[in-house]
Structures are given as C-alpha cells and as structure tokens.
Amino acid sequence: MFPKPIEKSSRSVQIGYQSLLPVALILWLLPLIAVALFSVKPAADFSTGDYWNLPSKFGGWENYGKVFFESDMPRYLLNSILITVPTAIGAVALSCMAGFALGIYKFKANLWLFFMFVAGNFVPFQILMVPVRDLTLDLGLYNTKTGLVLFHIAFQTGFCTLFMRNFIKGLPFALIEAARVEGVAEWRIFVYVVLPLMKPAIAALMVLIFTFIWNDYFWAVVLTQGAESQPVTAGITSFNAQYRAAYHLMSAGAIVAALPPVAMFFLMQKHFIAGLTLGAVK
Amino acid sequence: MTTTEVPPITPEPQRRSRYKRNEISVTPWLFLIPAMLFFLVYVILPIFQSFNLSAYQWDGLGEKEYVGLSNYKELWDDPAFYTSLKNNLIWLVLYLLAIPAGLFIALFLNQTVTGIRIYKSLFFFPFVISQVVVGLVFTWFYDPTFGLLNSILGVVGLGPVNVLGDPTYVTYGIIAAGLWPQTAYCMILYLTGLNAVDPEQVEAARLDGAKGWKMLWYVIVPQLKPATFIAFVVTIVGALRSFDLISIMTNGGPFGESRVLSFYMFEVALSEYGFRMGYGAAIAVVLFLIMLCFIAYFLYSMYKEERGH
Structure with a gap:
C-alpha cells in the first residue's frame, strides 16, 4: 500500500494525521459550509451587516419554508425529476442493447460504431446547439420537458454505450457460447443471460446519469424558458433574481437544488464510483 | 422491441x-x-x-x-474571439492542475484509519453538486463586501480584491472555482487506482530502498496510468465545456474579459446581443476543431488498447 500505512508510524504522527483530517476537510468545504451557515441565518442578521457571526437565532425553518412554500422552487424540483428519471431510463435501455451488440458480436463496423459513440460523447455542446434547438422547435417540443428528455437520452447514450460495451466485454464469453450451443435465440440470450449480469452496470449508470442530468444547465437554458418546464438549475437563476440580495433565501435555494444528487451519491456510493471510473480502474 | x-x-x-x-x-x-x-x-x-x-x-x-467564408473572415478580425480563445487556452492549461492536486489529496486520504470512508465521500462532495451551485457559492465567496475570501484577506491586512470584477483576475477566479469539483473527480479516480496498486511491487521497491518521491514517481505513478488517462480525458473535456460557471459567475464580464469560446458562441447565437446563428456556428466549428485534436488522440489511445487485447 502506498503511502505507508499510518498505523506503522509513531504515535505522534498518527495523532497528527487524525487531527489534520478534519481541519483539511473544513478548509476544503469552506465555501459550502459558508452557504449552509447563510441558509440558516435569519434575515435580520443580513440587514445589520452581520455576515460571518453565528446565526443570532435559528432561521432555517423560515428560510427553507419560504423556498418550499412561497417560491417556484417545488415546481422546478418536480420538473427536474420529470426530466432526469425518464432520461436515465431511456439512455440506459438504449445503451444496454447497443452495448450488447457491440460487446458480443464481431462484425466489420463494430469498432467504428463504438468509436462513433465515444467521439460523440466528447463533442462540445455548442456545435450541436443551433441544429438541436431548431429540431426541437420543428418538433413542437421547444420549452417542453419531452424536448429536453429526447436530447438528453440521445447524448447520454454515447457515454452509456461506452460503459456498457466495456462491461459486457468483461463478461465470460463462454456463457454466451454455451447458450448458443443449447440453441437459445440471440434475443433470449440478451434477456436471460446477459441482462441479469448487467445489474451492477445498470445501477451505476442510472445513478450517474441522474446526477449529470440533474446538474445540466446549458441545455436547460437552450431548450426551455419558463417555470412550467425548466429544471432547478435554470430555475435557480430566476429564483435568485426574485430574491436579489436576500442571501439567506438564495443560500437555502442553492442547498435545496444541490441536495438530490448529493443524497443519491451517499445512498449509492459504490455504484456511483464504479460508474465514474468507467469501470476501467478497478 | x-x-x-x-x-x-x-x-x-x-x-x-x-x-x-x-x-x-x-x-x-x-x-x-x-x-x-x-x-x-x-x-x-x-x-x-x-x-x-x-x-x-x-x-x-x-x-x-x-455568405461563404465571410463568418470566418469576421472571426479573424474579432477581438472578442481572440479574448475567448486566449481564455480557453488558460482554462486548458490551468484545469490540468486538477490532476496532480487530485493525486495529492488521494495520497493524503489513502489510509485505513477509522472514519476515513466518510472523509473520502465528503472530499468528493463538490463534484456531485451542480456547477450552477458551485458558481453561486464561489460568487459569494469572492464578494468584495462580505465574501469569505476578503474577510480572510482583511485579517491578514490585504485586499479587498474584487476578483470577479477585475479583468486581470476574473478568469483565474472562475478557473479556481472549476478546479474545486474537478480536483474532487480526479481524487476519486486516483483513490480507486491506488486500491489496485500491486502491494508486492511496493514492498519489493521498499526493500530496494525506494521511498517518498522516488517511490511515487517510479513505482506508483506508472501503475496509475489508466486512472491518469481518464483524469486527463475528463479534465480536457471539462475545460473546453466550461460554460455554466462563466454564465453564473460573470456572464462573460467584466467587459467580456472572462468569455471562452463556448460562452461567446452562446452569447452571439442566443442571448440578447444577437441571434446570429451563422456566426455562432462558425465559433462552434472552431471550438469543435480544437476538441477534435483531443478526440483523435483519445480514440487513438483507445484503439491501441483495443488492438493490444
């Protein structure tokens, strides 16, 4: 193991390390801790110019209450969910099939198609922006959640296919050969042999796509406009315009917008990290 | 089906x-x-x-x-285009700092003391948060009147510095905000990579008297190559995609000094300044061609890997 395990060092080094950890963590998360602190300060603290002392009283209920009951925030959150969940399902479904095709079968175009998905995944969004916006307008889906979902599914399919194909390539091919010898139809091999083995990959991608799409801002701005379809990342800018200089409310809003992916990460940590490392680093 | x-x-x-x-x-x-x-x-x-x-x-x-090539001709004489291009280069270079920084934090956290798992997750935190929120958080962090940065600088007798209002600092300020989540990402890649480092090789090297930097550079880093490759890919892509932070923190300002190509393209094509789709597309093409160099390199590396199997 590298670096040398700390248990093998002297007692004082161990204590030093143990006490350095929380200090380092607080420094690392300082900007975030500041926002969390802001979000529970009562409005009065800000009007007297007291920014950095501890809250004079706990204003969390009031601030978060305002965010949830007196603003469009719940609306934006719901939109985000209605965009994120179908995208995750759609992209994972498409890429399970594409990954199966590219991971199991040998045909001439295989590697080229795979590289097409990989390359598309790295393309800067701006080269797609005008044509995709046009297409969405032509389909009558501008400023709808469906328009956003369709694009997200398509784009995320690139990354998901890369992931799925590599995952399926890592499965023992003997399983598929055995099934073929038994005369099992190919699509049944997919459903009954491969799909059950893909559960960890599916979980990893679901969590990852959820986070990516939840945090998307660019396409939300390009393809939607109003509170009826905008997700929370785009909504928070109008929220902030509404509560300009009300830092306690803007902070509370920011925390609410950030929370779902954070919760997702803590609940599904193992899958999340497996997804992020592309399964390449084990 | x-x-x-x-x-x-x-x-x-x-x-x-x-x-x-x-x-x-x-x-x-x-x-x-x-x-x-x-x-x-x-x-x-x-x-x-x-x-x-x-x-x-x-x-x-x-x-x-x-109009043929006239959009590109206009681009050739457009000072805003050069500002954006210059900032893109600064982003590309400085964003790569996330890789050594992530490795450093990963080495710091690669221990087995009690509670280390929670520390690792909490260090990873910034990556999970949307860039919009990161942008807001850092805008307040830099705020000249009450921001934490200036409060700290004030204690040491410096400042105040209006990071986001100053054309010379603004891009660096935004990159620093971007490095925060990106470093967390690289850290997690390296933590997983460090797990896979072969303990026998490390022990053997130790017996040969290797330690510290030498051990890191000659024994550990070569074994971390797959993690480094992914870190490099996602960091380059992240640097060229930088849009959210700029849009939230400065909206390209002051005086357009924090624009990058991706932001400038959006501004030209879709914001209140214009609806010039063709000109925007020309900017996007330039950005795409820059990215294409990297994509070609990524694919070439992957191709070699595929052939190797």
Missing part, C-alpha cells in the same frame, strides 16, 4: 426463417438501431449541420443567406 416476431422456441432446422438463418449477423443491427437513430439525429447530424450553417447568415427565423 424489433425482435418480438421471433418464435420463442427454435423451430426445426429445415424450415428456419430468413431471420433465423442470419441470426448472428442481423441481431446486432436490430439491437443497435434505436441507439444509432437517436445518436445520429441528435448528435452526429447536427455537427454537419453546424458546419453547413457557418456558411450562412441567419437570425434563426427568416431566410438563410449564403
């Missing part, structure tokens, strides 16, 4: 259907069609459409007017 017409039980070999006879060669295409369709319509075709559009003048509504 397209394959439902297949009978669930294989019929006897003599009367096999056309599909059955070609099952192995047809099935992959049936499985690929939906993904390919989506990807072609929304990703591949738009790239070519943008190339085409960059030869037109278009406000997004009326008739397109063919």
Whole structure:
C-alpha cells in the first residue's frame, strides 16, 4: 500500500494525521459550509451587516419554508425529476442493447460504431446547439420537458454505450457460447443471460446519469424558458433574481437544488464510483 | 422491441426463417438501431449541420443567406474571439492542475484509519453538486463586501480584491472555482487506482530502498496510468465545456474579459446581443476543431488498447 500505512508510524504522527483530517476537510468545504451557515441565518442578521457571526437565532425553518412554500422552487424540483428519471431510463435501455451488440458480436463496423459513440460523447455542446434547438422547435417540443428528455437520452447514450460495451466485454464469453450451443435465440440470450449480469452496470449508470442530468444547465437554458418546464438549475437563476440580495433565501435555494444528487451519491456510493471510473480502474 | 416476431422456441432446422438463418449477423443491427437513430439525429447530424450553417447568415427565423467564408473572415478580425480563445487556452492549461492536486489529496486520504470512508465521500462532495451551485457559492465567496475570501484577506491586512470584477483576475477566479469539483473527480479516480496498486511491487521497491518521491514517481505513478488517462480525458473535456460557471459567475464580464469560446458562441447565437446563428456556428466549428485534436488522440489511445487485447 502506498503511502505507508499510518498505523506503522509513531504515535505522534498518527495523532497528527487524525487531527489534520478534519481541519483539511473544513478548509476544503469552506465555501459550502459558508452557504449552509447563510441558509440558516435569519434575515435580520443580513440587514445589520452581520455576515460571518453565528446565526443570532435559528432561521432555517423560515428560510427553507419560504423556498418550499412561497417560491417556484417545488415546481422546478418536480420538473427536474420529470426530466432526469425518464432520461436515465431511456439512455440506459438504449445503451444496454447497443452495448450488447457491440460487446458480443464481431462484425466489420463494430469498432467504428463504438468509436462513433465515444467521439460523440466528447463533442462540445455548442456545435450541436443551433441544429438541436431548431429540431426541437420543428418538433413542437421547444420549452417542453419531452424536448429536453429526447436530447438528453440521445447524448447520454454515447457515454452509456461506452460503459456498457466495456462491461459486457468483461463478461465470460463462454456463457454466451454455451447458450448458443443449447440453441437459445440471440434475443433470449440478451434477456436471460446477459441482462441479469448487467445489474451492477445498470445501477451505476442510472445513478450517474441522474446526477449529470440533474446538474445540466446549458441545455436547460437552450431548450426551455419558463417555470412550467425548466429544471432547478435554470430555475435557480430566476429564483435568485426574485430574491436579489436576500442571501439567506438564495443560500437555502442553492442547498435545496444541490441536495438530490448529493443524497443519491451517499445512498449509492459504490455504484456511483464504479460508474465514474468507467469501470476501467478497478 | 424489433425482435418480438421471433418464435420463442427454435423451430426445426429445415424450415428456419430468413431471420433465423442470419441470426448472428442481423441481431446486432436490430439491437443497435434505436441507439444509432437517436445518436445520429441528435448528435452526429447536427455537427454537419453546424458546419453547413457557418456558411450562412441567419437570425434563426427568416431566410438563410449564403455568405461563404465571410463568418470566418469576421472571426479573424474579432477581438472578442481572440479574448475567448486566449481564455480557453488558460482554462486548458490551468484545469490540468486538477490532476496532480487530485493525486495529492488521494495520497493524503489513502489510509485505513477509522472514519476515513466518510472523509473520502465528503472530499468528493463538490463534484456531485451542480456547477450552477458551485458558481453561486464561489460568487459569494469572492464578494468584495462580505465574501469569505476578503474577510480572510482583511485579517491578514490585504485586499479587498474584487476578483470577479477585475479583468486581470476574473478568469483565474472562475478557473479556481472549476478546479474545486474537478480536483474532487480526479481524487476519486486516483483513490480507486491506488486500491489496485500491486502491494508486492511496493514492498519489493521498499526493500530496494525506494521511498517518498522516488517511490511515487517510479513505482506508483506508472501503475496509475489508466486512472491518469481518464483524469486527463475528463479534465480536457471539462475545460473546453466550461460554460455554466462563466454564465453564473460573470456572464462573460467584466467587459467580456472572462468569455471562452463556448460562452461567446452562446452569447452571439442566443442571448440578447444577437441571434446570429451563422456566426455562432462558425465559433462552434472552431471550438469543435480544437476538441477534435483531443478526440483523435483519445480514440487513438483507445484503439491501441483495443488492438493490444
């Protein structure tokens, strides 16, 4: 193991390390801790110019209450969910099939198609922006959640296919050969042999796509406009315009917008990290 | 699904259907069609459409007017384009700092003391948060009147510095905000990579007297190569995609000094300044060509890897 395990060092080094950890963590998360602190300060603290002392009283209920009951925030959150969940399902479904095709079968175009998905995944969004916006307008889906979902599914399919194909390539091919010898139809091999083995990959991608799409801002701005379809990342800018200089409310809003992916990460940590490392680093 | 017409039980070999006879060669295409369709319509075709559009003048509504290369000619003399390009280069170079920084934090956290798992997750935190929120958080962090940065600088007797209002600092300020989540990402890549480092090699090197930097550079880093490759890819892509932070923190300002190509393109094509789709497409093409160099390199590396197996 590298670096040398700390248990093998002297007692004082161990204590030093143990006490350095929380200090380092607080420094690392300082900007975030500041926002969390802001979000529970009562409005009065800000009007007297007291920014950095501890809250004079706990204003969390009031601030978060305002965010949830007196603003469009719940609306934006719901939109985000209605965009994120179908995208995750759609992209994972498409890429399970594409990954199966590219991971199991040998045909001439295989590697080229795979590289097409990989390359598309790295393309800067701006080269797609005008044509995709046009297409969405032509389909009558501008400023709808469906328009956003369709694009997200398509784009995320690139990354998901890369992931799925590599995952399926890592499965023992003997399983598929055995099934073929038994005369099992190919699509049944997919459903009954491969799909059950893909559960960890599916979980990893679901969590990852959820986070990516939840945090998307660019396409939300390009393809939607109003509170009826905008997700929370785009909504928070109008929220902030509404509560300009009300830092306690803007902070509370920011925390609410950030929370779902954070919760997702803590609940599904193992899958999340497996997804992020592309399964390449084990 | 397209394959439902297949009978669930294989019929006897003599009367096999056309599909059955070609099952192995047809099935992959049936499985690929939906993904390919989506990807072609929304990703591949738009790239070519943008190339085409960059030869037109278009406000997004009326008739397109063919102008040949004049959008590119205009770009050639556009100071805002050069500012954006310069900032893009600064982003690319400085963003790569996330890789050594992530490795450093990963080495710091790669221990087995109690509670270390929680520390690792909490260090990873910034990556999970949306860039919009990161942008807001750092805007307040930099705020000249009450921001934490200036409160700290004030204690040491420096400042106040209006980071986001100063043309010389603004890009660096935004990059620092971007490095925060990106470092967390690289850290997690390296933590997973460090797990896979071969303990026997480390022990052997230790017996040979290797330690500290030498051990890190000659024994550990070579074994972390796959993690480094992914870190490099995601960092480059992240640097060239930088849009959210700029849009939230400065909206390109002050005086357009924090623009990068991705932001400038959006501004030209979709914001209140203009609806000049053709000119925007030309900027996007330049950005795409820069990215293409990296994509070619990524694919080449992956191709070598594939051949190796």
